[in-house]
Amino acid sequence: MLDVTIIGGGVVGCLIGRELSRYQLKTLLVEKKSDVADATTKANSAIVHAGFDAKPGSLKARFNVAGNAMYDQVCEELAVPFKRNGSLVLAFSDDELPALHELRDRGGVNGVPGLELLTGEETRRREPNLAETVIEALLAPTGGIVSPWDLTIAAAENAMDNGMDLMLDAEVTAIGRVPGGWRLIAGGRTIDTRLVINCAGLYSDQIHNMVSEPCFKIHYRRGEYFVLDRSAGGFVSHTIFQCPSEKGKGVLISPTVHGNLIVGPNAEEVATPENLETTMDGLDEVRKAARMSSARIPFGAVITSFSGLRPTPSTHDFIIGEAKGAPGFIDAAGIESPGLTAAPAIAVHVAGLVREQLGGLEPKPGFNPRRRPLVGFAHLSSSEKAAWIREDPRFGRIVCRCESITEGEIVDAIHRHAGATTLDGVKRRLRPGMGRCQGGFCGPRVVEILARELGVPMSEVRKDGPASVLLTGETKSELKAVRA
Amino acid sequence: MNTYELIVVGGGPAGLAAAIEAHQHGARRILILERDRELGGILQQCIHNGFGLHIFKEELTGPEYAERFICQLEALGIEYRLDTMVLDVHEDRTLDVISSKHGFETLKAQAVVLAMGCRERTRGAINIPGTRPAGIFTAGAAQRFVNMEGYMVGKRVVILGSGDIGLIMARRMSLEGAAVLAVAEILPYSGGLTRNIVQCLDDYGIPLYLSHTITSITGRDRVEGVTIARVDERRKPIPGTEIHYDCDTLLLSVGLIPENELSKSIGLALDPVTSGPVVNESMETTVPGIFACGNVVQVHDLVDWVTEEARRAGKSAARFVLGQLKAAAPELVTKAGAGVRYVVPQQIRIENLEKEVDLMLRVTDPCKNKWLVARSGETIIKKAKKAHLTPGEMESLKIPVDKLRGLTGELTLCLEEVAQ
Numbered sequence A: 001m002l003d004v005t006i007i008g009g010g011v012v013g014c015l016i017g018r019e020l021s022r023y024q025l026k027t028l029l030v031e032k033k034s035d036v037a038d039a040t041t042k043a044n045s046a047i048v049h050a051g052f053d054a055k056p057g058s059l060k061a062r063f064n065v066a067g068n069a070m071y072d073q074v075c076e077e078l079a080v081p082f083k084r085n086g087s088l089v090l091a092f093s094d095d096e097l098p099a100l101h102e103l104r105d106r107g108g109v110n111g112v113p114g115l116e117l118l119t120g121e122e123t124r125r126r127e128p129n130l131a132e133t134v135i136e137a138l139l140a141p142t143g144g145i146v147s148p149w150d151l152t153i154a155a156a157e158n159a160m161d162n163g164m165d166l167m168l169d170a171e172v173t174a175i176g177r178v179p180g181g182w183r184l185i186a187g188g189r190t191i192d193t194r195l196v197i198n199c200a201g202l203y204s205d206q207i208h209n210m211v212s213e214p215c216f217k218i219h220y221r222r223g224e225y226f227v228l229d230r231s232a233g234g235f236v237s238h239t240i241f242q243c244p245s246e247k248g249k250g251v252l253i254s255p256t257v258h259g260n261l262i263v264g265p266n267a268e269e270v271a272t273p274e275n276l277e278t279t280m281d282g283l284d285e286v287r288k289a290a291r292m293s294s295a296r297i298p299f300g301a302v303i304t305s306f307s308g309l310r311p312t313p314s315t316h317d318f319i320i321g322e323a324k325g326a327p328g329f330i331d332a333a334g335i336e337s338p339g340l341t342a343a344p345a346i347a348v349h350v351a352g353l354v355r356e357q358l359g360g361l362e363p364k365p366g367f368n369p370r371r372r373p374l375v376g377f378a379h380l381s382s383s384e385k386a387a388w389i390r391e392d393p394r395f396g397r398i399v400c401r402c403e404s405i406t407e408g409e410i411v412d413a414i415h416r417h418a419g420a421t422t423l424d425g426v427k428r429r430l431r432p433g434m435g436r437c438q439g440g441f442c443g444p445r446v447v448e449i450l451a452r453e454l455g456v457p458m459s460e461v462r463k464d465g466p467a468s469v470l471l472t473g474e475t476k477s478e479l480k481a482v483r484a
Numbered sequence B: 001m002n003t004y005e006l007i008v009v010g011g012g013p014a015g016l017a018a019a020i021e022a023h024q025h026g027a028r029r030i031l032i033l034e035r036d037r038e039l040g041g042i043l044q045q046c047i048h049n050g051f052g053l054h055i056f057k058e059e060l061t062g063p064e065y066a067e068r069f070i071c072q073l074e075a076l077g078i079e080y081r082l083d084t085m086v087l088d089v090h091e092d093r094t095l096d097v098i099s100s101k102h103g104f105e106t107l108k109a110q111a112v113v114l115a116m117g118c119r120e121r122t123r124g125a126i127n128i129p130g131t132r133p134a135g136i137f138t139a140g141a142a143q144r145f146v147n148m149e150g151y152m153v154g155k156r157v158v159i160l161g162s163g164d165i166g167l168i169m170a171r172r173m174s175l176e177g178a179a180v181l182a183v184a185e186i187l188p189y190s191g192g193l194t195r196n197i198v199q200c201l202d203d204y205g206i207p208l209y210l211s212h213t214i215t216s217i218t219g220r221d222r223v224e225g226v227t228i229a230r231v232d233e234r235r236k237p238i239p240g241t242e243i244h245y246d247c248d249t250l251l252l253s254v255g256l257i258p259e260n261e262l263s264k265s266i267g268l269a270l271d272p273v274t275s276g277p278v279v280n281e282s283m284e285t286t287v288p289g290i291f292a293c294g295n296v297v298q299v300h301d302l303v304d305w306v307t308e309e310a311r312r313a314g315k316s317a318a319r320f321v322l323g324q325l326k327a328a329a330p331e332l333v334t335k336a337g338a339g340v341r342y343v344v345p346q347q348i349r350i351e352n353l354e355k356e357v358d359l360m361l362r363v364t365d366p367c368k369n370k371w372l373v374a375r376s377g378e379t380i381i382k383k384a385k386k387a388h389l390t391p392g393e394m395e396s397l398k399i400p401v402d403k404l405r406g407l408t409g410e411l412t413l414c415l416e417e418v419a420q
Helices: A011-020 A059-078 A094-110 A120-126 A148-161 A201-209 A280-293 A339-358 A382-391 A407-415 A423-430 A443-454 A477-483 B013-024 B041-045 B062-076 B139-149 B164-175 B194-204 B261-266 B303-321
Strands: A002-007 A027-030 A087-091 A116-119 A136-140 A144-146 A165-167 A172-178 A181-186 A189-198 A218-228 A239-242 A252-255 A261-264 A268-270 A302-313 A319-322 A329-333 A398-400 B002-009 B030-033 B049-051 B079-081 B084-089 B094-099 B103-114 B118-120 B136-138 B156-160 B179-185 B208-210 B212-218 B225-230 B243-246 B249-252 B256-258 B290-292 B332-336 B340-344 B356-363 B367-376 B379-389 B395-400 B409-417
Touching: A002 A011, A002 A181, A011 A027, A011 A148, A011 A329, A011 A339, A027 A148, A027 A189, A059 A094, A059 A144, A059 A148, A059 A339, A087 A094, A087 A120, A094 A116, A094 A136, A116 A120, A120 A136, A144 A148, A148 A165, A148 A423, A189 A201, A189 A339, A201 A218, A201 A302, A201 A329, A218 A280, A239 A280, A261 A280, A319 A339, A329 A339, A382 B094, A382 B103, A398 A407, A398 A443, A407 A423, A407 A443, A423 A443, A443 B139, B002 B013, B002 B303, B013 B030, B013 B041, B013 B062, B013 B103, B013 B303, B030 B084, B041 B062, B041 B139, B049 B062, B062 B303, B084 B261, B103 B303, B118 B139, B136 B139, B139 B164, B139 B249, B156 B164, B156 B212, B156 B243, B164 B179, B164 B194, B164 B249, B179 B243, B290 B303, B303 B356, B332 B340, B340 B409, B356 B367, B356 B409, B367 B395, B379 B395, B379 B409
Parallel strands: A002 A027, A002 A189, A027 A165, A087 A239, A189 A329, B002 B030, B002 B103, B030 B079, B103 B290, B136 B249, B156 B179, B156 B249, B179 B208, B332 B409
Antiparallel strands: A087 A136, A116 A136, A172 A181, A181 A189, A218 A261, A218 A268, A218 A302, A239 A252, A252 A261, A319 A329, B084 B094, B094 B103, B118 B256, B179 B212, B212 B225, B225 B243, B340 B356, B356 B395, B367 B379, B367 B409
């Protein structure tokens, strides 16, 4: 019997997995998709919030501020990019000033350091592209930006380096009691485990309801975004928010850690957790709202648009703790914004719950908090490049010419723990396909490498999920069948 | 440091022709650097025929066309390296190069010819609302899968854009047993060659919807359908004109763009219209000794014209190496006037012309019965009557050197009405 089974490989599940890998536990993470970080985690604003938004006393407030403070260390250990670029909330009229000042006051109560109100002129001095109509802004120096999927993939990898197991393509279809714990059916396999941690995001109410009274419901609130080319990455240096309303935090403009500019999201409730369409109306709404912060956003430099779903709980706060009437079944559910920021603190808290449940935790000797950094060939010096190619000739072969990514790096991304199994998985880890050609050139070559390294025919290589086949079969297969 | 007289970046049709021509004009120690596993470039995946009508007076397939040059290259003993990527070209004509075989190297050349070709645009897909499932390919990526790897990309296909590769792929997919349901083109005319529309669409009964675009893509894991709609003059979809297709594949053929990351890193002046380097009559860029030719300069519609342009670049590079090319400021700058989108070359040094200058251009809109005129101020230098003009087909105007002598300033190419 396993000690702990985590359901869901988003940022919360993977950071919990990493936290638990510090201890002598048999831990398994099950994920229904073909990769970790493949739902809400990969499609959000990628912001590490300072923590002035959440209602004082809420779990959101507590874990936001605590999580924010942990980011420097977590990202340093996991070798993923993180930047405290600071954030600004803009007010455009006297009507908005009370709301802006309330944010400052809330921030004070929540324990957010360094908050400061700036005049319109001072705001524009720091961000010259912002609108003349800005009359005041709240500066939060601890606000930051991170790549949520880089962080999550790295956390899963580091957890596995320290002994955690990962099952992909393993949707949980049933959970029942067994003596001393729980029995899960996941991806057709039977898993017995003492404790279950529900980090199923958009599906966390459904998983909860398998073992306990329904006591919350997840609403799917879709947000649509634009990503702009790196030529626009310096348009603003801070993350620019608008004053929040009951619909959400408003549309933001922010640099990303990869040097692009992100603009979004709107907020629209949709009926299913699979509705990831972008819409003409939604994208227009984002464009219009963002222009209030700056009319000069270079939308001509848009390289892609996407949408993500917020798992908004009916209780309006994170749901963290043992489910009623289900001993050993712990919810970490309804983790919407500021969930990315809160995740490291939630992980530590949940590990504490596990400690209570199991009556103590033994540290694992040899636990290594550090994950081996990615090679990042494009950014190496000439002599370092030469050394890598001498070590492994596959680093001498550039596969993605837009981002100068080598075959060696792709093979590495496939064979690391929690490695890529799909085309999008490679893309998330290394960014081939995110450059100018959007994968037109390197796509066929990456498919070839995936097939070779995974030992499957090219026609079985998928874009992302289990049914996302890229190639429908060999050419002339009917003819070959007739001849045979 | 390894030193060469000439290094050619790219072993596609442009690079091959440039290297051979340079050799024939006296350059030695020539090296071609090719990133792929074989020479020939994109021609190797173009297994259809229609190549070489002008250069060889016969119809060849892409690989056959490439082979003619590769054989000649081998016979001349010109050195080439495969599986080799140029990371940087510097103004002093040193190149940072990597390969599995030789590791990281810096090579030095007296002259460089840039022949990196072009890449496919994906912009047409960016603003399509809907999902992003598997089954959306650029036409060129699909062509590689089908023709070189031997895999089908889908069974029911819609194509966005009527660029030549999309048209060729419409026929290829049909021949491979797929159903090609429609080609949607946002412009009121096709950007592809007329012969391709006839031979690849009409002959297979595939409808071409002009002034149409895709308004939505559905399908969670794999494409399940696309909707197209007519667009108004501002290219906005007109509600009520939608046609839905159940399909599993969307191919994008929305144009090509010169591959100029290296050119940018050297700091070459680029032409904002062609997206390629500014070149002179010798196909020399704004950095002396660095030449460019083929689709890296401007996207051609026929490989034959790539070969011609590359021969000019190769010959000029040899003359540069041998000290025969006269370094001078250009006397003439070409300009695109009414009805003309761009002109290549952008600069002319009359001294370096032998017999004539061959000006290549594209028009802005389809039109009939026009004079294509070259003017220097009010003076008409040369004019030619054109019965049919379309942006999809490159035009050329040859001007004898005698007519250019003594001119300075701008040489404007424009379209003018033919008096009835």
